Amino acid sequence: MKKLTVSIDPFDSVYNSFVPQFAAAAAGAGCEVRPLSFHLQPMMSSDVVIMHWPYLFMGDVPLTATAKGLLRIMGARRLGRTRFVWVAHNLAQHDGAARHQFIPRRFIRELDGIIYLSERSRELLHQLYRVAPHTRELVTVHPRYDSALPITPYYPPAVDEACRLMSFGMIRRYKGHGALIKAMRATQGMPVEMNLAGRRHDPVYSREVEEQAEDIANLRLSLSDERIDDEELERMIDGAHGVVLPYRAVLNSGSAIHALSRARPVLVPNLGSMPELQQSFGREWVHLYDGELSGEDIARFASAIRQIPAGARPDMSNHGWDRMSADLKGFFAEIV
Numbered sequence: 323m324k325k326l327t328v329s330i331d332p333f334d335s336v337y338n339s340f341v342p343q344f345a346a347a348a349a350g351a352g353c354e355v356r357p358l359s360f361h362l363q364p365m366m367s368s369d370v371v372i373m374h375w376p377y378l379f380m381g382d383v384p385l386t387a388t389a390k391g392l393l394r395i396m397g398a399r400r401l402g403r404t405r406f407v408w409v410a411h412n413l414a415q416h417d418g419a420a421r422h423q424f425i426p427r428r429f430i431r432e433l434d435g436i437i438y439l440s441e442r443s444r445e446l447l448h449q450l451y452r453v454a455p456h457t458r459e460l461v462t463v464h465p466r467y468d469s470a471l472p473i474t475p476y477y478p479p480a481v482d483e484a485c486r487l488m489s490f491g492m493i494r495r496y497k498g499h500g501a502l503i504k505a506m507r508a509t510q511g512m513p514v515e516m517n518l519a520g521r522r523h524d525p526v527y528s529r530e531v532e533e534q535a536e537d538i539a540n541l542r543l544s545l546s547d548e549r550i551d552d553e554e555l556e557r558m559i560d561g562a563h564g565v566v567l568p569y570r571a572v573l574n575s576g577s578a579i580h581a582l583s584r585a586r587p588v589l590v591p592n593l594g595s596m597p598e599l600q601q602s603f604g605r606e607w608v609h610l611y612d613g614e615l616s617g618e619d620i621a622r623f624a625s626a627i628r629q630i631p632a633g634a635r636p637d638m639s640n641h642g643w644d645r646m647s648a649d650l651k652g653f654f655a656e657i658v
Contacts, residue, residue, distance in 0.1 A: 326654055329368040331358035332375075337492075337521075337549055339467065340576055341374065343643055344409070347465075348372070350647035351654060362394050366402030369658055372437075374409045379429035381415040388425045395432050405657045407435040410443050412573050413450060416496045426451070433457050435657045439464040439574045440595035446573070458656045462649040463602075464574055466638045467583040471553050474560035476585045476635065478628045484513040484540075485624035488562035488586075490555060491577050492523040493531060493545060498568035498591075501615040503534045505568070506541045508617025514624045516566070519544035519558055559584045564627045568615040572596065582607060585635035589623040591615070603636040 328348050333356065335341040349355045358364075358371055360378075365371055377383065378391045398404040408430075420426045430436075430451045435458045438444045444461055447453070479485045491497055499518065506516050518535070522528035522545055535541050544550075544558070559565065565581035566589045573594040581588045582603060590596045592610040600608035609626065611619040 326353045326369040326658060327367065328353040328355050328370045328372060328654075329358040329364065330355060330372045330374075331360070333357035338576065339552065340464075343465070343468075344374075344646070347643050347646040348650055350643070351651035353650075353654065360391065360394065362397055365394060365398040365404055368398075368402075368404050370405045370407060370654060371398070372407045372409060374411060375415075376408060376429065377415060380420055380426050382419065382421050385422055385425070388422070392425070392428060392432065395429075399432065399434070405434040406432060407437060407657070408433055409437045409439070410447055410573075411439065413443070413447055416494060416571070430454075430457075435460065435653065437462065437653070440598050442595040442598050443573055446594075458653065460649060460653040462646060463641050464576060464579050465643045465646050466641045467576075467580045468643070469552070469556055469583075471556050473584055473635075475633045476563075476630060477632045478630055479513075479563055484515045485564070485628065486515050486517070486562045487564050487566050487620070487624065488517045488519065488558060489566045489568065490519045490550075490558065491567070493520045493528045494523050495527050496570050498570040498615065499531045500534065501570075502566065502568040503531065503538065503541065505615045505617045505620050506535075507538050509620055510538065510540055512540075512617075512621055512624075514620060515540045515542070516620075517542045517544055517558065517562065519550060519555070521545075521549050522547050556584060559586055562586060564589065564623060566615070566620065566623070567591075569593065575599070578608070579641070582636050583638060587623075587627050587630060589615075589619065602641075603638075606630060606634075607636040 330345050332341050333345055345355050379388055395406055431454045438461045441461050535543055564587045567577055569591050578588045578590055587607045589609045592612050609623050
């Protein structure tokens with residue numbers, strides 16, 4: 323039987339290891355995978371087209387460009403019988419909504435399949451958009467981050483030791499670093515330390531972050547103009563007792579999964595699929611806060627994770643990439 327040809331955008335990324343691992347999972351589902359070309363003929367020669375972040379249709383893009391893209395999708399679906407799938411990481415772009423709201427609505431109506439990384443993602447999308455009756459939906463999980471670097475086992479802080487916390491990811495406004503800095507200012511004098519690490523995605527905002535943090539003794543910045551190497555980042559995570567992710571808005575969080583994959587508990591806002599993440603891994607590993615992050619939230623988190631036994635780790639056996647491959651195999655059989 324001929325292998326399905328699956329074109330993916332993006333196919334690879336040095337900034338997000340989910341992307342190449344997803345392509346590998348699709349290959350593991352028995353497909354021939356390749357990068358997506360947004361020209362009509364290559365799309366028509368694909369059995370399935372998968373888009374992770376379709377900024378062309380969901381972002382602030384001129385109407386002429388989005389209309390051309392939609393016409394290509396419509397042509398490939400009708401002339402080549404290509405199936406189009408969206409992996410719904412987010413329901414809106416972080417850097418601005420679509421310029422013309424009828425474009426994302428039309429894009430979603432043209433989809434043959436939607437892949438969700440949480441049940442909450444599906445619920446929220448159905449609140450925002452009408453999903454066509456022909457569209458097949460797969461609710462799966464965000465798989466764990468496997469690494470060649472052995473995990474440093476979790477050890478709680480000693481009685482006389484400060485709790486070392488970390489926050490990481492690209493420095494972007496929606497990540498809520500201002501609230502983190504304000505909260506850390508309130509923890510001065512407490513046995514809590516924070517390392518904020520990430521790439522300066524937005525130079526202006528990054529300067530604001532650096533200026534706001536410069537007089538806080540227990541907050542260290544590890545910002546870079548370049549991407550932080552995976553192994554270096556994982557050594558930083560392993561060197562922390564817990565990870566704080568102060569999002570202003572979030573649906574799914576690869577950073578939270580990454581921290582849990584390294585056996586480090588996380589503090590995240592009570593938004594999006596974060597309560598679902600807590601249900602999956604337990605209150606010991608996923609701590610939620612309401613409203614804007616505060617110094618009290620950080621202090622409670624630091625106190626709670628001192629109770630986690632040495633060597634403990636969350637059960638992520640149901641979050642392997644083998645599950646993603648199996649889920650994709652069944653999903654492709656439904657839509658093609």
